[in-house]
């Protein structure tokens with residue numbers, strides 16, 4: 743019996759199946775649709791029509807408090823980097839290893855596909871709060887399936903529980919209303935200090951978020967996504983501790999949508 747358990751564990755490790763209980767906290771990632779759509783790549787509206795001018799869910803992502811070498815995570819090898827260097831006039835190949843880092847678990851069970859009937863009662867709410875803006879397909883279900891496969895399968899939650907948890911968290915604070923309360927309203931001319939955005943969200947939610955920016959088609963920096971940190975229960979907001987590497991500047995835009 744013991745031998746069988748060890749054998750199954752070894753098989754899972756060999757298959758690269760990450761364990762769901764490894765992560766430390768979640769990011770609830772919400773996105774400003776105006777900043778997704780006004781980039782060079784643009785966007786497309788879902789079959790259900792133009793989403794409301796509100797933050798939309800991107801995902802609920804299990805995350806590690808500390809990044810770890812990828813080799814310590816099953817199934818991931820370091821990259822071998824091959825470099826051509828000129829040595830004494832002749833081009834020679836130089837090989838070296840680059841340690842890859844893993845900062846979150848992902849794709850914990852590819853066999854566990856999102857089944858429409860599991861989330862049937864949530865579809866209307868998901869359509870309104872978690873719309874696709876991708877031009878690959880107008881079907882938000884494909885976006886939800888992708889997020890479930892990549893992140894949800896590592897959450898330790900069931901399919902219904904995962905989507906219900908994200909919706910519940912989003913419902914607690916209307917980020918667009920929080921920002922509007924601090925005088926930060928969508929505008930194609932105005933810029934806002936990043937600190938004032940962070941402070942407004944921290945004051946309203948009781949937890950410091952991380953902010954991610956991107957660039958519009960003209961290269962201007964704008965608020966793109968708000969990362970709220972959530973404890974492992976998937977219910978309690980906590981301060982985000984990890985700094986984010988992003989394209990933010992001191993002053994950012996919040997474009998109209």
Ligand code: AMP
Pocket residue numbers: 773778798800801873874875876885889892893
């Ligand atoms: P992730 O892999 O979970 O970090 O999500 C990144 C992927 O999600 C990228 O391929 C994005 O283009 C895609 N994505 C981000 N926002 C949206 C959205 N609103 N609708 C559809 N796809 C999105």
